[in-house]
Amino acid sequence: MDYPHIVHHGAIERVTGSCHQLFMAPHESLLIDCGADSGELSMTAPDMDLGVIKALVITHVHNDHVGRLPALLAAGYRGPVLCTEPSARLLPLVIDDVLRHCAVADKALLRQLERQLVVLAFDQWFELPGTALSCCRLRLQRAGHILGSAYVECDVRHGEDGRATRVVFSGDLGACQTPILRDLRAPEYADILVLESTYGDRLHKDRGNRQQRLEKLIDQALVDGGTVLLPAFSIGRTQELLYELEDILQRKALPGQLPAGDCPQALAHIDWQQLPVILDSPLASRFTQVYQACKAHWDDDAQQRLAEGRAPLAFAQLITIDSHAQHQQVVNYLSSTLRPAIVIAGHGMCVGGRIVNYLKAMLQEPRHHVLFVGYQARGTPGSLIQQAAGQGEVSLDGQRFAIRAGVSTVAGYSAHADQSGLLAFVRDMQRWPSEIRLVHGEIPAKRALGKALEQLYATGDRPLQLLIPGDS
Numbered sequence: 081m082d083y084p085h086i087v088h089h090g091a092i093e094r095v096t097g098s099c100h101q102l103f104m105a106p107h108e109s110l111l112i113d114c115g116a117d118s119g120e121l122s123m124t125a126p127d128m129d130l131g132v133i134k135a136l137v138i139t140h141v142h143n144d145h146v147g148r149l150p151a152l153l154a155a156g157y158r159g160p161v162l163c164t165e166p167s168a169r170l171l172p173l174v175i176d177d178v179l180r181h182c183a184v185a186d187k188a189l190l191r192q193l194e195r196q197l198v199v200l201a202f203d204q205w206f207e208l209p210g211t212a213l214s215c216c217r218l219r220l221q222r223a224g225h226i227l228g229s230a231y232v233e234c235d236v237r238h239g240e241d242g243r244a245t246r247v248v249f250s251g252d253l254g255a256c257q258t259p260i261l262r263d264l265r266a267p268e269y270a271d272i273l274v275l276e277s278t279y280g281d282r283l284h285k286d287r288g289n290r291q292q293r294l295e296k297l298i299d300q301a302l303v304d305g306g307t308v309l310l311p312a313f314s315i316g317r318t319q320e321l322l323y324e325l326e327d328i329l330q331r332k333a334l335p336g337q338l339p340a341g342d343c344p345q346a347l348a349h350i351d352w353q354q355l356p357v358i359l360d361s362p363l364a365s366r367f368t369q370v371y372q373a374c375k376a377h378w379d380d381d382a383q384q385r386l387a388e389g390r391a392p393l394a395f396a397q398l399i400t401i402d403s404h405a406q407h408q409q410v411v412n413y414l415s416s417t418l419r420p421a422i423v424i425a426g427h428g429m430c431v432g433g434r435i436v437n438y439l440k441a442m443l444q445e446p447r448h449h450v451l452f453v454g455y456q457a458r459g460t461p462g463s464l465i466q467q468a469a470g471q472g473e474v475s476l477d478g479q480r481f482a483i484r485a486g487v488s489t490v491a492g493y494s495a496h497a498d499q500s501g502l503l504a505f506v507r508d509m510q511r512w513p514s515e516i517r518l519v520h521g522e523i524p525a526k527r528a529l530g531k532a533l534e535q536l537y538a539t540g541d542r543p544l545q546l547l548i549p550g551d552s
């Protein structure tokens with residue numbers, strides 16, 4: 081067998097369970113991510129010989145990249161867990177949540193993880209110690225997906241001649257202009273690229289003016305004197321929304337600022353400085369605190385707002401709700417008064433979490449509005465509400481609820497690069513990879529991206545070995 085050699089333990093057929101093993105020699109390998117299937121929280125470790133893993137590298141802390149890490153530790157993995165500083169701060173919160181959902185109250189596992197965590201600075205090479213037969217160094221670069229997200233460059237040196245192969249694992253790549261995060265830059269070069277393909281068959285439209293569209297919909301919703309519900313995932317999407325809401329509200333509160341939208345008179349009575357933005361998700365609040373603690377990693381625009389004395393993720397109108405009793409009080413208060421408010425709560429697809437109590441209390445009232453700012457997977461309550469907009473019913477906790485509240489969708493909030501972003505990741509390299517493996521995508525997305533890559537290589541008259549694991 082030739083080395084380096086890559087085995088994919090997940091993210092083959094679907095956008096789930098990323099886990100890739102890079103063999104540098106028969107008994108020496110690196111594990112890149114250890115994710116769980118989406119929606120699944122499992123204490124089943126990936127089926128592999130733990131003795132050959134020299135290190136685990138975490139690209140970012142989404143469940144589909146780290147969800148099986150507790151199982152890996154429980155199975156006896158004691159090697160280093162390498163990740164960026166923000167990921168190292170977020171990871172214990174995510175793992176604690178995974179353990180709670182698996183009903184494993186194992187604090188020892190968390191302490192074990194903290195002992196194994198090794199923080200790597202962005203953009204700096206790290207020599208992997210203790211590899212006898214081969215030699216490997218690796219580097220993490222910003223992926224622009226969520227706080228701390230990185231792609232991994234691995235130089236595997238082998239043979240007497242010191243020949244090295246550079247293998248790049250993309251992890252999840254962010255879309256451009258993601259608030260707070262610095263933009264992704266392509267690698268210098270790669271020999272082998274393992275590339276995500278979530279949106280390999282799509283182009284994101286309307287990303288540029290999404291904040292204006294969000295503002296307009298909030299204006300319309302508030303005219304009705306109700307609550308604006310924003311179902312959002314706790315890492316990434318919640319912080320992006322807070323960042324944009326702070327910008328909208330601080331501009332509206334400026335003296336002489338006329339309300340936008342179609343009904344300025346109706347909006348004139350709203351005291352924008354007093355309009356509460358309620359973050360009702362303890363987990364999202366903890367993640368937001370980590371975003372706050374990692375200001376050194378924010379982009380120029382966010383730094384500029386800080387320099388102006390603004391607090392984009394901790395502004396005066398932001399109210400965070402912690403206990404369940406407080407949560408129930410807020411639901412009751414907002415559903416029984418005419419006080420307008422904006423509420424962010426999870427789960428992002430309304431599959432569970434505190435958003436469900438808001439929906440149960442408010443969906444039947446036309447003065448409330450649900451604004452979707454993210455993809456709603458087929459069959460989830462979120463997608464059913466989205467499709468039934470203004471009519472129909474949805475089942476929540478086994479009860480049927482008529483949908484009379486306003487329902488809108490604001491496009492442009494994807495956290496993943498689209499096809500053009502994925503192509504740019506390759507095209508902007510000084511030397512293009514001769515082998516690309518497409519992972520982390522549905523088969524049609526991978527095929528479409530594969531075709532586009534082949535066209536790109538054909539125009540440059542360059543050879544490409546394209547592999548789509550899982551596509552027979």
Ligand SMILES: [Zn+2]
Pocket residue numbers: 140142225252
């Ligand atoms: Zn991700």
